Every structure is written in C-alpha cells, then in structure tokens.
Ligand SMILES: Nc1ncnc2c1ncn2[C@@H]1O[C@H](COP(=O)(O)OP(=O)(O)O)[C@@H](O)[C@H]1O
C-alpha cells in the first residue's frame with residue numbers, strides 16, 4: 001500500500017480553506033489502496049504529525065491532538081520525524097499530496113522541499129507553482145505567448161510612496177476606472193480591492209502591500225467569470241467549463257466562503273460551444289506556458305458588453321472540497337472525485353519516474 005502524505009493548513013492567509021479541502025480529500029480517498037499519513041502545518045509554520053479523525057481538521061482542534069513534529073535535519077539533508085527514533089519523512093511517506101493554498105504551499109516552496117528530500121508529489125513542480133502564484137510573473141509569460149488578458153500595471157510596494165505621481169500617470173495612460181488592486185502572491189481574494197475612483201487607490205495599495213511586496217493593478221471588467229480544469233503532464237486534458245455567479249459585486253472572500261451558498265456554480269457554463277472551445281484551448285496554452293504539471297484550474301473573465309474573453313489566472317492548487325469548482329468540472333467530464341485524486345497521484349508518480357531517469361544524466 002502506498003503511504004500517502006497529505007499536507008494541510010499552512011502559513012498562508014488561506015489556511016482555513018486548506019482545512020476544508022484536506023478534510024474532503026481525506027474522506028474521499030480509498031483507504032484500501034492508500035495508507036494515509038496526515039501532516040498539519042500550523043499558521044506559525046510548525047509541522048505536526050496528526051493521526052486523529054478527519055472531522056477535527058476543519059475546526060482546528062487537530063492541533064491539540066497532534067503529536068510528533070517534523071524538523072529539518074541539515075546533517076542528513078532530510079526532514080526528521082521527532083519522537084520516532086529519527087525516522088525521516090522519506091521513510092514515513094511514499095508520496096506527498098500538498099492540499100495547501102497560497103504562499104508556502106502553492107508557490108513552489110514546499111514543492112522545492114519535496115524535490116530536495118526526493119519525495120514524489122502531486123501537482124505542479126517548482127517553476128509552474130511559482131509562476132502561477134505570482135500574478136505579475138504569470139502575466140509577463142502570458143503576454144509573451146500572445147494570450148489575451150486585461151491591461152495591467154505593476155509596482156513594488158517598497159516604491160509606492162515615491163512613485164505615486166508616476167503610478168497615477170501609468171494608470172491614466174493604460175487603464176480606466178474601475179480598477180482592481182491585488183497582491184501579486186495571494187489567493188481567495190485576500191488583500192484585493194475593486195477601486196472605482198482615484199481617492200480610494202491609496203488604501204487599496206496599502207492593503208495589498210500588507211500581503212506582498214509586489215502589487216498588480218488591473219483594468220476592471222464588467223464580466224462573467226468562467227473557469228476550466230486541466231489535468232495532465234505532457235498531454236494535458238481539459239474538463240468542462242463552468243461559471244461562477246458570485247453573490248457580491250465580484251467574487252470576493254465573503255462570496256467565496258461565507259455567503260451560505262448564495263454564490264452559484266453553473267456547470268456546464270451557459271455559453272456557446274465556440275466560446276467553450278476558445279476557453280479550453282487557451283487554458284491548455286496557458287498551462288503549458290507556465291510549465292504546469294499534474295493539474296490546475298484556469299480562470300477567465302468574459303466582458304459582458306463585448307463578449308471578449310480574457311485569461312485571469314491559473315490556480316495550481318485550487319479549492320478541493322467535493323463542492324469546489326475543480327472537482328465538479330471533472331465530475332461533469334466523467335471523472336468522479338475519488339478517481340480525480342488517484343489520477344493526480346498517478347501523474348505525480350509518472351513525473352517523478354521521468355525525473356529520476358533524466359537525473360542519471362545530469
Ligand atoms: N480585472 C478584473 N475585472 C473584474 N473583476 C476582477 C478582475 N480581477 C479580479 N476580479 C474579481 O476578483 C476576484 C478575485 O481575483 P483573482 O485575480 O482571481 O484573485 P485570487 O487569486 O484572489 O482569486 C475574481 O474572481 C473576480 O471576481
């Protein structure tokens with residue numbers, strides 16, 4: 001039986017979202033096929049081995065029950081599980097499935113650590129994760145590929161005070177109100193603002209700067225939100241296209257997680273076949289452009305007035321509860337939730353074997 005390490009929690013602002021995703025994943029996995037090892041990461045970044053019930057993950061009480069901790073052991077170039085007589089993480093698990101959202105989970109950092117200690121893992125590797133996490137880096141790559149996206153301006157938050165005049169000119173030159181201000185490395189709409197007039201720009205920049213040094217300012221679009229799901233390594237398959245109909249003016253944190261189900265997911269999306277075709281083709285192009293592997297959800301904005309479709313972002317560890325868009329898009333395409341998780345594990349193993357073969361030649 002494969003010892004499957006599920007990593008949940010994490011240091012990012014999306015810690016709670018991860019607890020929900022991980023609980024769902026743990027409950028769905030076929031326990032006859034996989035021996036599950038759950039590793040919780042606290043908000044402070046402490047790694048704890050947890051073997052209590054999955055129900056105690058979502059409310060945070062797992063932390064009191066977690067026992068052995070994991071610590072980096074620089075002498076052995078490994079991560080040691082404390083309290084087990086020096087067992088390493090590599091001995092504890094055969095495969096790592098990070099169900100972590102946002103920085104330190106979805107951004108290539110933990111993926112780099114798995115590479116260092118030679119553990120196969122699910123999802124994108126370092127470069128795909130890092131590029132997709134940083135909205136500015138991703139946009140630069142998409143623009144080289146000629147993928148349609150909304151106009152944007154980007155700044156380093158350390159430059160904000162001195163650059164205000166420059167920034168105002170750039171915004172006037174390239175954008176019209178309303179605009180969206182976002183930390184480059186965040187998710188779940190945390191730190192993000194819709195700014196309708198110039199007087200609200202400074203508070204929005206200050207808010208974004210709380211989360212990241214890099215800030216992106218984008219043209220706001222009166223839009224429909226369409227999403228699709230990609231799965232694969234070299235050969236990337238695309239699932240159904242769905243639409244999010246948020247309960248608020250846009251898809252902010254509260255409409256994502258706290259609106260009691262008023263936000264609607266419409267699967268499949270009510271758009272033309274031609275539009276679906278464009279979305280699915282662009283999704284694969286974008287996935288390949290960032291060198292994504294395993295799986296990702298690719299999000300689009302469709303201008304309600306002109307019908308123009310813009311790529312918004314790629315999420316390399318999208319929300320993963322049974323009711324989240326990514327699994328539902330695959331269910332619609334004929335791949336049920338437990339099978340989807342198994343496929344992600346297979347793809348991770350496939351990529352690991354390929355890397356092992358190539359590293360012989362390095
Ligand atoms: N340029 C834009 N025009 C209109 N709405 C936007 C734009 N950018 C973001 N939004 C709204 O904000 C939400 C979150 O933005 P997004 O870029 O997807 O960040 P996150 O990584 O936090 O999900 C989107 O789902 C959408 O509702």
Ligand SMILES: [Mg+2]
Pocket residue numbers: 188189299313
């Ligand atoms: Mg988004």
